[in-house]
Amino acid sequence: MNSKEEIIQALNQILKTKSLQRVEFIKAFQKKIWNDESIQDPVLNEILTSFAYDLDFYEPNEEWKKESPSYYGDERLEELVKIGIQNIEEYYNGNLSN
Amino acid sequence: MFTRIDSLPIVLVTNGCKVSFALAPIDSAFAAALNNPTLVAAFVTGGSSAVFNSTYLATESMLFTPMVHPATTAVAKAATKGGLLSAAAKALSIGSKANEILHPILTRPIGNVSESTCQGCRVKPLPEIPKQETNIHAPKPCPNCIHYEAEGGDTYYLDKMKRENIEEVENSPGSGFPIIGNLIKAGRYEVKFSYHREARGALKDAGVEVATWYIGGKLVSGIKYLSLVSTAETSGNALVTTGIQWSKHSLERLAERGVTKAMAELAIKKGQKFFDPVNKSINYILSNGFGSGKSLLVGTNPFTGEVTTVIRSSKNLINKRFIPIQ
Numbered sequence: 001m002n003s004k005e006e007i008i009q010a011l012n013q014i015l016k017t018k019s020l021q022r023v024e025f026i027k028a029f030q031k032k033i034w035n036d037e038s039i040q041d042p043v044l045n046e047i048l049t050s051f052a053y054d055l056d057f058y059e060p061n062e063e064w065k066k067e068s069p070s071y072y073g074d075e076r077l078e079e080l081v082k083i084g085i086q087n088i089e090e091y092y093n094g095n096l097s098n
Numbered sequence: 099m100f101t102r103i104d105s106l107p108i109v110l111v112t113n114g115c116k117v118s119f120a121l122a123p124i125d126s127a128f129a130a131a132l133n134n135p136t137l138v139a140a141f142v143t144g145g146s147s148a149v150f151n152s153t154y155l156a157t158e159s160m161l162f163t164p165m166v167h168p169a170t171t172a173v174a175k176a177a178t179k180g181g182l183l184s185a186a187a188k189a190l191s192i193g194s195k196a197n198e199i200l201h202p203i204l205t206r207p208i209g210n211v212s213e214s215t216c217q218g219c220r221v222k223p224l225p226e227i228p229k230q231e232t233n234i235h236a237p238k239p240c241p242n243c244i245h246y247e248a249e250g251g252d253t254y255y256l257d258k259m260k261r262e263n264i265e266e267v268e269n270s271p272g273s274g275f276p277i278i279g280n281l282i283k284a285g286r287y288e289v290k291f292s293y294h295r296e297a298r299g300a301l302k303d304a305g306v307e308v309a310t311w312y313i314g315g316k317l318v319s320g321i322k323y324l325s326l327v328s329t330a331e332t333s334g335n336a337l338v339t340t341g342i343q344w345s346k347h348s349l350e351r352l353a354e355r356g357v358t359k360a361m362a363e364l365a366i367k368k369g370q371k372f373f374d375p376v377n378k379s380i381n382y383i384l385s386n387g388f389g390s391g392k393s394l395l396v397g398t399n400p401f402t403g404e405v406t407t408v409i410r411s412s413k414n415l416i417n418k419r420f421i422p423i424q
Contacts, residue, residue: 027354034411049413053395056407057377059347067345068399068406070379 004092007048011085015078019060022077026055044091051084264296342366343404348397357394357408361387365396366405372420379406380423383415 010032013025033052039045059071267286280303287297342363344352352359369382379397387394388410395409409415 034409034413037412045413046418049411049415050417050419053409053415053417054377056351056397056409057379061346064346067347068379068404069401070377070397070399070406071347 004088007088008085011081011088014055015081018074022074023058023060026058030055044088047087047091051080051087054080054084260293264293267296343402345399345404345406348405348407351408355408355410357410361394362396362405362408365394366398369394369396370416371423372416373400373423374417374420376419381420385414385416 010025010029014022014029017025030052033039033048039048055077057070057072058077059065060073062073065071065073264287267283270282270286280300284297284300287293287300342359344359351357352362365384365387366382369384369387372381372383373379374381374397377397378400380400382396382398384394384396386392390412392410392412393415395407395411395415396405397407397409398405
């Protein structure tokens with residue numbers, strides 16, 4: 001997951017899907033970000049790592065979500081993903097490079 | 099025929115220069131049993147028999163008085179820890195021996211026994227109790243009556259008297275008391291009517307009652323103890339394995355990411371503590387905490403401390419927005 005396209009595509013899959021399938025795409029994205037040693041740029045690393053971390057509090061199960069104020073549902077997830085896509089595009093456009 | 103019945107209490111009393119002495123072991127044994135539950139087992143399993151038989155023998159002749167002492171000692175020894183089994187065995191042995199000696203005495207004609215008047219006893223015998231009809235609360239049989247033979251003669255009246263006497267003892271005041279009631283009954287059977295079998299039965303009932311009480315007490319204590327143990331174990335387990343609460347979400351993450359609870363707990367204990375204002379989470383980060391060089395983040399509920407998520411990564415998990423907490 002080195003290219004901008006790959007990252008945006010993965011995030012768009014999260015936006016397009018719902019429920020359990022959405023969870024699976026999130027997990028796949030997180031796994032790549034947290035374990036991909038090929039991303040060398042510290043800024044991009046930080047953006048992606050932070051974003052993957054934020055996604056970890058997504059909880060589609062309404063009952064489970066009540067267990068902590070940190071958990072959120074689909075609405076906030078979609079907002080976060082959109083912000084994430086925007087930040088990545090800005091990074092690649094040079095606006096967040098520093 | 100009725101002379102024999104009337105003479106039975108006298109037998110006991112005429113030999114009764116040792117009565118007070120003979121009853122002492124029973125009293126002391128029961129008293130000890132009541133105060134020291136460890137006595138009960140020995141008492142029930144053989145001690146009661148030994149003491150009773152030895153006591154009875156002591157009332158029969160001075161020759162048997164030495165039996166009382168070892169029997170009583172054996173039962174008393176049960177009061178000490180560790181002495182219970184040996185004391186019970188010894189008591190059984192003595193009881194058995196006493197039974198052997200007692201058997202021919204019990205089975206010989208009562209008339210012969212009644213002739214014994216404490217021979218060889220240095221203690222002044224108690225005066226004979228005059229034979230009084232008041233000792234037997236039963237209608238006086240009438241051999242000349244027409245219905246006498248028709249009703250079965252002596253046997254009928256003897257049985258009838260015995261039934262009434264037993265009924266009297268059973269219904270007498272104090273017989274209904276727990277434990278002591280059986281002792282009272284035993285005394286009445288033995289002293290008043292010389293009903294050895296009934297007296298022995300009541301005595302054993304008392305022993306069993308004490309034992310039941312003791313066992314019941316131990317059972318209750320045992321249940322309480324088990325309950326305490328269970329509570330302690332539950333608490334202990336909670337402290338060891340679930341002192342930290344886990345949300346379902348976090349448990350799922352633990353399993354998916356190959357992180358054990360112990361590892362997460364270690365991160366909470368040893369990791370750097372941060373507050374994440376965006377996700378409202380207190381995070382513990384153990385940088386390079388794994389042999390592989392990976393770091394571990396454990397997110398917790400800031401209000402409850404419950405673990406909300408765990409993240410394992412080779413990347414730096416300390417976010418710029420995290421606020422360090424000392």
